[in-house]
Amino acid sequence: MPLVAAYFRPDSLDEALSLLAGPHRIVLGGGTTINSDRQRSDVEVVDLQALGLDSIESSETELRIGATATLADVAGSDQVPDGLRAIARRESPSTLRTLATIGGLIASAHPDSVLLAALLVHGASVDLAGSEAMPLASVLAQGVPSQAIITAVRLDPTGVLCHAATGRTPADVPIVAAVARAGAGGISLALTGVAATPITVDPDDPVGGLAPPGDFRGSSGYRVELAGVLAARALGGLR
Amino acid sequence: MSNEHSITFELNGAPTTVAIQVHENLRDVLRALGMFSVKFGSSDGETGAAAILFDGELASADVILAAQADGHKVTTVESINTERDLHPVQAAFAATGAIQSGYSAGAMILGTLALLEQNPDPTEADIRDMLSGILDRETAYVKPVEAVKRAAAVMRGEATEPFAPLIVQPMTDGTNSIEYDPTSPAPRASQAVPRLIPSRDVPEMAVVGHPEIKVDAVKLAKGNPAFTDDIELRGMLFAKLLTSPHAHANIVDIDDTAALALPGVHAVLHYKNTPRIKYASGGQSWPNPYPYDQVSFDTKVRHVGDRVAVVAAESVAIAEHAVSLIDVTYEVLPAIFDEHQAMLPGAPVIHDETDTTEIFDRDRNLVHQITAERGDVTKALADSSLVFEQTFRVHQVQQCPIEPHISIAWLDADERLVIRTATQVPFHTRRMVAPLLGLEVKDVRVIKPRIGGGFGAKQEMLLEDIVGHLAIATRRPVRLELTREEEFVSSRTRHPQTITYRTAVAPDGMLIAQDMYVLANTGPYGTHGMTVQTVTGLRGLTSYNAPNKRFHCDVVYTNIPVPGAYRGYGAPQAEFALEAHMEDIAAELGMDAIEFKRLNWAKVGSEMDIAPHLGERAVAEGELDEYPKVMSSGIEECVAQGMREVQWHRRDDPSWVQPADRPHIRRGIGFAFCMHGTAIPFLDMGGCSIKINDDGSFNMLVGATDLGTGADTVLGQIAAEVLGVALDDIKVYSSDTDMTPFDTGAYASSTTYISGTAVMKAAEVVRKRLKERAAMLLDVEIPCTIELRNKRAYAADGRSVSLEEIALDSLHTQEQEQIMGTASYVSQDCPPPFAAQFAEIEVDTETGQVTVTKLVMAVDCGVAINPITASGQVEGGMAQALGYAHCEEYDYDESGRMSNSSFGPYKIYRADEMPEMTVFLAQTMEDSGPFGAKAVAEIPKDGVAPAIRNAILNATGVAINEIPFTPERVWNALHTA
Numbered sequence A: 001m002p003l004v005a006a007y008f009r010p011d012s013l014d015e016a017l018s019l020l021a022g023p024h025r026i027v028l029g030g031g032t033t034i035n036s037d038r039q040r041s042d043v044e045v046v047d048l049q050a051l052g053l054d055s056i057e058s059s060e061t062e063l064r065i066g067a068t069a070t071l072a073d074v075a076g077s078d079q080v081p082d083g084l085r086a087i088a089r090r091e092s093p094s095t096l097r098t099l100a101t102i103g104g105l106i107a108s109a110h111p112d113s114v115l116l117a118a119l120l121v122h123g124a125s126v127d128l129a130g131s132e133a134m135p136l137a138s139v140l141a142q143g144v145p146s147q148a149i150i151t152a153v154r155l156d157p158t159g160v161l162c163h164a165a166t167g168r169t170p171a172d173v174p175i176v177a178a179v180a181r182a183g184a185g186g187i188s189l190a191l192t193g194v195a196a197t198p199i200t201v202d203p204d205d206p207v208g209g210l211a212p213p214g215d216f217r218g219s220s221g222y223r224v225e226l227a228g229v230l231a232a233r234a235l236g237g238l239r
Numbered sequence B: 001m002s003n004e005h006s007i008t009f010e011l012n013g014a015p016t017t018v019a020i021q022v023h024e025n026l027r028d029v030l031r032a033l034g035m036f037s038v039k040f041g042s043s044d045g046e047t048g049a050a051a052i053l054f055d056g057e058l059a060s061a062d063v064i065l066a067a068q069a070d071g072h073k074v075t076t077v078e079s080i081n082t083e084r085d086l087h088p089v090q091a092a093f094a095a096t097g098a099i100q101s102g103y104s105a106g107a108m109i110l111g112t113l114a115l116l117e118q119n120p121d122p123t124e125a126d127i128r129d130m131l132s133g134i135l136d137r138e139t140a141y142v143k144p145v146e147a148v149k150r151a152a153a154v155m156r157g158e159a160t161e162p163f164a165p166l167i168v169q170p171m172t173d174g175t176n177s178i179e180y181d182p183t184s185p186a187p188r189a190s191q192a193v194p195r196l197i198p199s200r201d202v203p204e205m206a207v208v209g210h211p212e213i214k215v216d217a218v219k220l221a222k223g224n225p226a227f228t229d230d231i232e233l234r235g236m237l238f239a240k241l242l243t244s245p246h247a248h249a250n251i252v253d254i255d256d257t258a259a260l261a262l263p264g265v266h267a268v269l270h271y272k273n274t275p276r277i278k279y280a281s282g283g284q285s286w287p288n289p290y291p292y293d294q295v296s297f298d299t300k301v302r303h304v305g306d307r308v309a310v311v312a313a314e315s316v317a318i319a320e321h322a323v324s325l326i327d328v329t330y331e332v333l334p335a336i337f338d339e340h341q342a343m344l345p346g347a348p349v350i351h352d353e354t355d356t357t358e359i360f361d362r363d364r365n366l367v368h369q370i371t372a373e374r375g376d377v378t379k380a381l382a383d384s385s386l387v388f389e390q391t392f393r394v395h396q397v398q399q400c401p402i403e404p405h406i407s408i409a410w411l412d413a414d415e416r417l418v419i420r421t422a423t424q425v426p427f428h429t430r431r432m433v434a435p436l437l438g439l440e441v442k443d444v445r446v447i448k449p450r451i452g453g454g455f456g457a458k459q460e461m462l463l464e465d466i467v468g469h470l471a472i473a474t475r476r477p478v479r480l481e482l483t484r485e486e487e488f489v490s491s492r493t494r495h496p497q498t499i500t501y502r503t504a505v506a507p508d509g510m511l512i513a514q515d516m517y518v519l520a521n522t523g524p525y526g527t528h529g530m531t532v533q534t535v536t537g538l539r540g541l542t543s544y545n546a547p548n549k550r551f552h553c554d555v556v557y558t559n560i561p562v563p564g565a566y567r568g569y570g571a572p573q574a575e576f577a578l579e580a581h582m583e584d585i586a587a588e589l590g591m592d593a594i595e596f597k598r599l600n601w602a603k604v605g606s607e608m609d610i611a612p613h614l615g616e617r618a619v620a621e622g623e624l625d626e627y628p629k630v631m632s633s634g635i636e637e638c639v640a641q642g643m644r645e646v647q648w649h650r651r652d653d654p655s656w657v658q659p660a661d662r663p664h665i666r667r668g669i670g671f672a673f674c675m676h677g678t679a680i681p682f683l684d685m686g687g688c689s690i691k692i693n694d695d696g697s698f699n700m701l702v703g704a705t706d707l708g709t710g711a712d713t714v715l716g717q718i719a720a721e722v723l724g725v726a727l728d729d730i731k732v733y734s735s736d737t738d739m740t741p742f743d744t745g746a747y748a749s750s751t752t753y754i755s756g757t758a759v760m761k762a763a764e765v766v767r768k769r770l771k772e773r774a775a776m777l778l779d780v781e782i783p784c785t786i787e788l789r790n791k792r793a794y795a796a797d798g799r800s801v802s803l804e805e806i807a808l809d810s811l812h813t814q815e816q817e818q819i820m821g822t823a824s825y826v827s828q829d830c831p832p833p834f835a836a837q838f839a840e841i842e843v844d845t846e847t848g849q850v851t852v853t854k855l856v857m858a859v860d861c862g863v864a865i866n867p868i869t870a871s872g873q874v875e876g877g878m879a880q881a882l883g884y885a886h887c888e889e890y891d892y893d894e895s896g897r898m899s900n901s902s903f904g905p906y907k908i909y910r911a912d913e914m915p916e917m918t919v920f921l922a923q924t925m926e927d928s929g930p931f932g933a934k935a936v937a938e939i940p941k942d943g944v945a946p947a948i949r950n951a952i953l954n955a956t957g958v959a960i961n962e963i964p965f966t967p968e969r970v971w972n973a974l975h976t977a
């Protein structure tokens, strides 16, 4: 366990931003990473739960998911298209998805997150307090700007989603997954398990330039192999 | 808010204000408030043992800061414990056998409450999704899913039938095989319902053979404080281990000054201040097999995770801090991990110390060499024209009990050391720990409370010496619990092996010779190194008859975390290789695999001839007049039932194997023949004592250790049957070395058979005396004409007296005495259970992903004393075996550090991804067992891996000779084939 040395629960975004200016301060979303063994250093946490950032709203062209909405909220919301809901449900088991937040998911930028890949193909952008909004792909690539807070993610909820994945078991975190979407702007494709974060790739050349880090679940070469097969399946599923 | 603070939240409906430390998690705070149903499984929330309802939603309290809970609603299972009776959801879990160890029962019951609140009529998928965050190593989720369905029905106000086995008529005459009929439909029932095939040899009984509810169901369903950690002792200190970051190093120096100076630290122990007394940690009968290659704290570390030092402090946080302040100077040495490297010239010598003796060849890291032979294998192989040779590799996995190892020790009022500990072997532990602490056995008391799963990992004296040392040093109670990561690297695992078979076959398919060579990796310590590999030889060379058999095994030291006992012992390793090898020989011979195996497998009357030449009490050639024989076997019934259930003919149907709508999928069905043992003959011993109470009920004390297996229940059923009372009239207590008779412990599939026979004998002593006292009261001349049933003693003429009247009379009225009986039992036999394991799978030929869609096991376990608990053993065993075959593995970096020491990266199956499972219990009457019982607990570990391997072969034509069948391994095999 990391030693959480101080806990703050601000009532406003402004207060949260000024608290974050202190040393060793980090944002606490659901806490599933921070409060687990995975977080190794000692921190002071700024809990966002009182900021009312958990709403999920949609219009015809935009879905807005508040940063402290949990994965269970997303999976359970009828504002969210079915394909995304199903992926949100698969992301974490029952006892963690009720805690883990969309903001935490984005900030963690975990390379195996299928939900992040799905958000990518939906053209998501990230609203930040303390910084300009950014495309999700940039947040994943560069990280959350220092001392900024993710307040929401916005995306185009339309289109058709299809995904394909390979894992050790049916509910395992996929070694590689491909998520494809056919939307008004054309076809988009994202992959997990092939780079430091989920990434979008060219649907016409999904494996071009990939150099995935390998591990015991899948070597680099095997991951490239999977990426090709799964991309073709996900794209094929759109037809 | 910083450091100390108070929070206010609603706990089970009551506003609660409590002072917390800011770093504390909600799990620990709830436990401190007495919510003992909230359990520790891991600190990342992955096990779900600490799941609570957080504002009505299921959530792991491990990863919720207590501070986050301020202002919220928290619900634990204690909220429904408002009366003695169980809540209907709890009752449904008890009735369906969904509770084994019960460690995560509270979490599952809470999840059910929340699910049914949202959706009174959930689908199976909804139920499995709810359970997806609560890992279970015991039930395979089969009966918990059934429990939720039943709870839903009850809550909707529907009537439910008692949960009972489905009686299935035998298909065979009990001995001979039958022709497979593809049109014959399999019996239909929920998969949780065991299919019970009666045997005409088995009489109808009152308690034995019935699906009695477990005797411990109430406390476990309620989450009552029953486990090691569920006590609070005044002044208790918390211990933390400092473990080695190096796979192999000398400890040059330890400086504990800074750690000792930290306020709140009471002791720091290491090699400088503990005695150097050699021991072997495996929980085995006296004298423990050599070599004694461990000491409590050594000057050398031999694997990452090995003990270096331990701290006892006022809190876990202080102890952790102190551990980081211990300054250790290491001289890092080269390390070896692979069993093939261990004996190579120039390999580092892992036990170069002079005070470890009895290592077979120290310089080659060869700790044991085990050999046994029947007939003349060299000659038979040389003379045969059909010789098949294959090599297989089986890997390292962990038992993964959801409750990690935990021990608490203190000095009692008499200054005796009490150790309350999660152990399978309380009596061995007492005997083994005493000398390490400078105590006599009489000054140590070991208490085994409820255990949250063990599976062999707890057949070990693992932490007890440490807490003992600390309790003596500090004169305070001391608690040490392993983290999940420590459970992976600092406890015990399964032995990896490389196995080579050479088999000579006659043209008609009869085996002429089997030669088995095993290179086994026991890590840096012997513990179970000799005995596990002995079982590999025994199992690997007993299943099939051959006039010539030879076992040669080299057991080597390496620097991996320590292998030890794991359910199945060395059998799953052997049976993977054997069943794969036999499958391939059949194909080479152009024979049907089942026909070929049937031709050769052990049958009633077959001699188990290699067995006496292996093991701790091995005899030399010529020392025995007669070899033990198989006395009962229901294998043909098992095969027939299993083939029908799995619809065996589909494996030969190309349109099924290659489904038209999914061109990249190939389907297959595989089979494995399984034969296991029941207890270690002449060694395993159990004891029991039974006494009557005023009301005609009985207290029964057994040394046998129920790990969640249902042993207490099964033993109670045996006593109840003999004494003619209901199970509820037998109050079972196990096990406490001060109170209960000796028992070797829970291992080697021995409890029902060995301890069960001890119970039967003790009950018979009591019964005899009850009849004599009844005869006095009824004025009957010949006591043995009296019968006990329905808690009364009946004379032949129909007159009767109640057991209560007998008890009151004997305790208070005339010729007063305590009616009681004590007995113990050691067996000369080891009657093998048999089983047919089937697996149905799909292979994605483009990715290598294997999906296991169905597992069927039909087991001959003799008479199932309790068909519900017996089938639960089979389901849970198959699920663990599935993990072994399919997805569990250790991954190390080049320095020997495990890279995947948490659940997720180390993948164990969860509820929403399980294959369908069906269990058949094909009864036979084993005359040597209590009421005809044999063992059932370990055989389900044996057949899953080879059945899946043979199914992949059926599906793709590709034979894979190493496990686990993870996607890349399978993909590589498909692409090199």
Ligand SMILES: Cc1cc2nc3c(=O)[nH]c(=O)nc-3n(C[C@H](O)[C@H](O)[C@H](O)COP(=O)(O)OP(=O)(O)OC[C@H]3O[C@@H](n4cnc5c(N)ncnc54)[C@H](O)[C@@H]3O)c2cc1C
Pocket (backbone or CB within 6 Å): A026, A027, A028, A029, A030, A031, A032, A033, A034, A035, A038, A048, A067, A068, A091, A099, A100, A101, A102, A103, A104, A105, A107, A108, A110, A112, A113, A114, A144, A148, A149, A150, A151, A173
């Ligand atoms: C298969 C899989 C494995 C994973 N393994 C890991 C892992 O090993 N390590 C890992 O870090 N994550 C991992 N994750 C991601 C993680 O488990 C959760 O998905 C995510 O952290 C959930 O958010 P939370 O609210 O619980 O996060 P928290 O634990 O609260 O926070 C996680 C991180 O996000 C930051 N954060 C949270 N909310 C915001 C916000 N609104 N604005 C800015 N920053 C914010 C926190 O400061 C912290 O750095 C994994 C995810 C998957 C799918």
Ligand code: FES
Pocket (backbone or CB within 6 Å): B782, B783, B784, B785
């Ligand atoms: S045997 Fe003694 S009374 Fe029957």
